[in-house]
Amino acid sequence: MLRGRVRMHPAVAVVAVAALISLVFVGTPLSAQQKIGGTLNILVMPGYEEDQIIKPFEERYGVKVNAKIYPSSDQMFSMLSVAKPGEWDVTTPDTPWIAKLVKANLLMPLTPSEYPVVSDFFSRWQKFDQNYVNNTMYGLVSRFGFYGIVYNSKHVKAEETRSIKIMWNAKYKKKIVLFDWYLPNMGMLGRYLGFKQPYRIAGADYKKLEDTLISLRPQVGIIAATNSDTIQALANESAWLSFGGEWLQVLLKEQGRPLELTIPDEGGVSWTEALVIMKNSQNVPAAKAYVQYILSPEVQAKLAWANAFHAMVPNKMASKYLKLEQARAIFMDDAARLERILGRIATREIPANEAQWKLTWERFKSR
Numbered sequence: 001m002l003r004g005r006v007r008m009h010p011a012v013a014v015v016a017v018a019a020l021i022s023l024v025f026v027g028t029p030l031s032a033q034q035k036i037g038g039t040l041n042i043l044v045m046p047g048y049e050e051d052q053i054i055k056p057f058e059e060r061y062g063v064k065v066n067a068k069i070y071p072s073s074d075q076m077f078s079m080l081s082v083a084k085p086g087e088w089d090v091t092t093p094d095t096p097w098i099a100k101l102v103k104a105n106l107l108m109p110l111t112p113s114e115y116p117v118v119s120d121f122f123s124r125w126q127k128f129d130q131n132y133v134n135n136t137m138y139g140l141v142s143r144f145g146f147y148g149i150v151y152n153s154k155h156v157k158a159e160e161t162r163s164i165k166i167m168w169n170a171k172y173k174k175k176i177v178l179f180d181w182y183l184p185n186m187g188m189l190g191r192y193l194g195f196k197q198p199y200r201i202a203g204a205d206y207k208k209l210e211d212t213l214i215s216l217r218p219q220v221g222i223i224a225a226t227n228s229d230t231i232q233a234l235a236n237e238s239a240w241l242s243f244g245g246e247w248l249q250v251l252l253k254e255q256g257r258p259l260e261l262t263i264p265d266e267g268g269v270s271w272t273e274a275l276v277i278m279k280n281s282q283n284v285p286a287a288k289a290y291v292q293y294i295l296s297p298e299v300q301a302k303l304a305w306a307n308a309f310h311a312m313v314p315n316k317m318a319s320k321y322l323k324l325e326q327a328r329a330i331f332m333d334d335a336a337r338l339e340r341i342l343g344r345i346a347t348r349e350i351p352a353n354e355a356q357w358k359l360t361w362e363r364f365k366s367r
Contacts, residue, residue, distance in 0.1 A: 035062035047306035085280040095130035125314040139274030148263040150244040161262035164192035174221035177239035182361035187269035199349035267344040
């Protein structure tokens with residue numbers, strides 16, 4: 001997620017998806033659902049706009065959906081900042097950007113009781129703090145993932161990936177690819193250093209993180225401009241190791257590549273997308289219906305196994321609509337196990353000293 005998220009998500013492989021399923025959500029019988037009509041303009045990460053998701057929604061509610069994909073939350077924020085009031089109805093920011101959007105007076109508060117499906121979410125996402133500003137809910141988690149170590153099992157032994165220390169192993173010099181984004185990479189190194197929440201460190205702790213990042217530079221062969229470039233480097237074996245998650249690994253494994261994913265002993269960091277409704281939405285009923293629809297278990301399964309990339313979704317019930325091998329590939333075959341894994345994953349945040357993080361990353365890249 002891509003997204004990586006300011007993650008840029010890959011859209012590089014087309015995957016077979018289960019046949020379309022009848023749409024029942026929020027406990028409402030289909031016969032009771034009324035046509036809404038009008039248009040719905042959505043600004044989204046890849047996946048939410050795919051025909052398998054959008055077409056049934058349009059048919060059920062008589063709503064024409066106009067979708068535009070954005071590659072990063074920074075660019076999403078820039079687009080919304082200059083948009084005309086009412087130009088967009090729904091967007092899907094990385095959750096750390098929700099507070100920014102609220103500060104810019106761009107989001108509509110949400111009423112929790114209108115989204116009872118949240119009770120079926122993994123506990124981490126039921127009342128996720130980044131969805132709230134001043135105790136008011138503005139977003140609902142819609143898709144997530146986490147960074148671990150993605151590796152080529154033909155060249156790298158699984159036991160070596162138990163620790164992030166592998167990244168300094170001389171055997172893998174210049175065989176590491178990193179996506180060009182400071183947040184996930186520096187966050188993973190913060191976990192390596194033992195920081196439970198690496199995005200909140202400062203002072204001497206930050207200097208330790210900075211030095212650790214710079215020390216890794218000789219090992220890194222490729223700094224990839226996009227997640228697609230990261231995937232390509234792993235696919236053609238220009239690189240054998242990366243910080244990444246199932247959205248990198250699963251597509252390549254489906255293609256027969258020997259790519260595996262480990263959550264190291266030090267833990268990982270998350271990425272999390274949310275659905276939000278714009279303050280000046282011109283079709284609030286359709287916007288609410290779309291949010292409810294995306295969070296229903298059947299559609300969550302489609303989003304989890306989207307053509308653009310495959311990722312985890314917050315609704316535990318989505319696994320019932322996935323093939324067992326699909327659910328297993330994205331850690332959703334065992335809800336209790338995934339809950340335990342999430343306990344080892346730090347929430348990605350925007351650091352208070354964000355400018356310093358960005359400068360450190362630029363210094364790292366220039367070496």
